[in-house]
Amino acid sequence: MSPSRSRFRHRVRRVRERVISLVTGSGSDRRERGNSSNGRRDQGDSEDLAAAGTDESARDSVRTNGTARVAADGGTATSTGFRVRDRLDRLRFNETLQAALFWVPPALLMGWFVYGAISWNFVISLTDWSGLGQPDYASLNLEMYWRMLDDRSFIAAARNTVALLVVFTGGALVVGLLLAILVDQDIRFENTFRTIYLLPMSLSFVVTAIFWAWMYNPETGMINVVLRGLGLEVFAMNWMSDPRTKLATIIVALTWQFSGYCMIVYLAGLRAIPDEHYEAAKVDGASTVRMYWRVIIPQLRAATTSAAVVLMVFALKAFDFIFVMYGTTPGPSADILAIMMFREAFARTNWAYGSAIAMVLFLMALAIIAPYIYVQYRRGEL
Template identity: 65%
Template sequence: MLGGLFGRSERDPDDAESDGEQRSRPGGEQRLRTDGGATASASAGTDASILTRLRRSEFVESIPFWGPPAVLVGIFVYGAVAWNLVISLIGWDGLGQPEYTDFSLAAYEQLLVDPSFTSAFWNTLILLLVFTVLSLAVGLLLAILIDRGIRFENTFRTIYLLPMSLSFVVTAIFWAWMYNPRIGLINTALRGVGLDVLTTAWLSNPDVKLFAIIFALMWQFSGYCMVVYLAGLRAIPRDQYEAARIDGASTLRVYLRVIIPQLGASTMSAAVVLMVFALKAFDFLFVLFGVNPGQSADILSVMMYRVAFDRLQWSYGAAVATVLFAMALSVIGPYLYAQYRRGEL
């Protein structure tokens, strides 16, 4: 009676439990399982929330931006590399349809006994190392001179960097004239100062041909090294220079002991770019010599073109290309690993 006066009444506990159960499920259509399992509706709701979060994730939302380029690179770069490897194993001459049935390492076995491959491999390695070291050294020297506040700094920086903007074809034509044994600037200058004994046919003499190529490439890329090193020098606080001078260190010792050790990142970045361009020097040599630069100046990229397209030995050319690709990986791999260790990748 009191419950009726105050609008409340005592209810059976079982009825309250039943009502709570009805409220816990939409529409009261399904009951909770008594064995501790989830209902079908709860599981569906969880799946829906996971799919919603996945659709709204940064990874999925960014797919339209990186997805198409990734597909194109996967097909036309890594797919081509994989197909090149397959071609090197099937003995195809480039004519007719390749038959992917008989795989062998005959092309790679031929590389081991081919003297032209041996000379091209060592020439490529010498070009890679000597060109990179000399370009880094000249670029560092130019960067230090410009960093010391010389007059017309912007003018000199532009002059040194200008050769980098030229293509290998233009550079090759320019140096073909410079190295001309009769009217070339180098021999003419040597004759003018009475050093006729040093004149030679720079692009015909097998003793100096490779080093003439290295010098021309160094002229083109030392300006790039200068810019990279100059950026690194400008990032070093000037207080370090002053502190070293106060301690009585000479200018040479300041650079050798304090400044240059801090340019490791700049050196690695510039070295990787230089070595990649050294492996891609095909254009330069092709303009100068065609497909036959001679054993003293032959490199792997020119040899690959010669055996594949001039002699139609496509499997052998693909094997040379695979070796060249492995050399490129040996250059890029350590750089990417170093970036990964520094958290920049």
């Protein structure tokens, strides 16, 4: 076959494909594959046609072929439609296959180490594995979950977990919002303040825990020293060992660490609200407090949600912090599920019970994050 003849055939095939895609409306598929390549192809086509223009007979043949094809397609739309769809399906399959190199390894790793581990953990929680030896997968039941209901230390830990979750999240959000509003007032050295407030976030939890343990120290701690200095010695307490204040010490320290993060999230939210809303509210007669309460804060709902989800999920696993402050036995007034899980599994080798507690924690985290992800997904933000 001569080169010019093969080029001609090639051209005819291209034109035919083009017509088919126009008739069946499958052009969008092509567009999906990338505008740049599409643009290049169009250009190529027109160049080809221009080249054909120098060869009169070739161009005529192309045109005849093209028209004939349109007529034929119009007559047998269904069969052509199927054939085209087949071809497109194959194409899509090929693309998935081509991309496999990129998505299969992470999918396998995630599947094995995250979802596989979760599933395995669930299976272990159904056994009664404890001590040394191997789990017995032959008899699976919900015994460990029933055991929780009678376990007073579990109930205390669950209660503390929820209390920590609610108070810490609420506290960090409120403090963060107030800081954000303050920093947003066009103050001098805004960047400096922002950095100062955000800095605790960059510390490791171990550092925060040790640092706050010093603060709470009943003899030399900053808090009691200041209280004594102010003549408020009656309020100076043994913060970290008094069961009444134990959980509060944890919440205060965590709030200190995380309110800077909330501030940044809220600051971004505040900056997105047009100045005109503040001004309109003022001209409408609202005091500053009312303006924030009725006009500004309601517009921060998205910021609140995203910050709250992060805080709550963190609160559930506030493990390292409490572990550094109190070890594995913080006592019933400061115990949380994450610590209890660790204690049961790794200190007392109640593997199955530890796994069951881990499942409860997992479900709580899921209950927090699933609605958020679902809403985000429905809004098309994921």
